[in-house]
Amino acid sequence: MPDALAEIRDEFLALTQSERLQLLLEFSNELPELPERYQDHPDLFERVAECQSPVFLFVEVDDEDVVHLFVTAPKESPTTRGFASILVQGLAGLTADEVLAVPDDYPQTLGLTQAVSPLRLRGMGALLGRAKHQVTVKRRAA
Template identity: 90%
Template sequence: MPETTLPDALAEIREEFLALSQPERLQLLLEFSNELPELPERYRDHPDLFEQVVECQSPVFLFVEIDDDDVVHLFVTAPKESPTTRGFASILVQGLAGLTSAEVLAVPDDYPQTIGLAQAVSPLRLRGMAALLGRTKHQVTAKRRAA
């Protein structure tokens, strides 16, 4: 896919990671894990709305909302004891914030492999992040069809 399909926020996050050494990349991932937003109150008591990302080693659940302006809002829960997974979730929540459904669907599927963490985390964890992105896109596609 052409480089231009990468939204600015995701491109900036990738550049931030690639500018660091491997140990610093892990530290940045931990910083992202602390920035994963809490669920809005309207969703806290509705676990039934969330889809489990079974490819993740930790219990991770996500839900996509598309507002009237076609802007995607991604909500993810991941345990505090799973900082790598929380970090990946936070990268996607922050990187996709404010994008339209078409922009989210245009994000390259291999984005998780391009941020320079392949030597720092296990392939299984990278697959988990790819699954988070894939399930996000799947929910966006389903909600667009239903609209």
């Protein structure tokens, strides 16, 4: 597991259930805005249909095989935004191989299974799965 994701997981697990929800809300406020070059290109983004909210993502794999994840999620959906922010922050700076090696069950390791619905956890799993899929496709195309 990449260090950043392990640190995020450990931070969640050190808290009570109610504190975990507060931390998730804090992550939701940290979801970065899209870079200007993508703000007028919604056609590049893939909808994550498994999420209850309209969530879209796009992955870049640069010339040095480093992955850059961009996600949009409505401010009215703090749980979804929090999950998206965790992935954006946790995958930042990782190589494609490191992203592909992230355990698929990572969302279930955060200790949120009692605090959020299984549907929302599935949404985060889908975000991770779609990011990995885009990494795989972009590497093949390179």
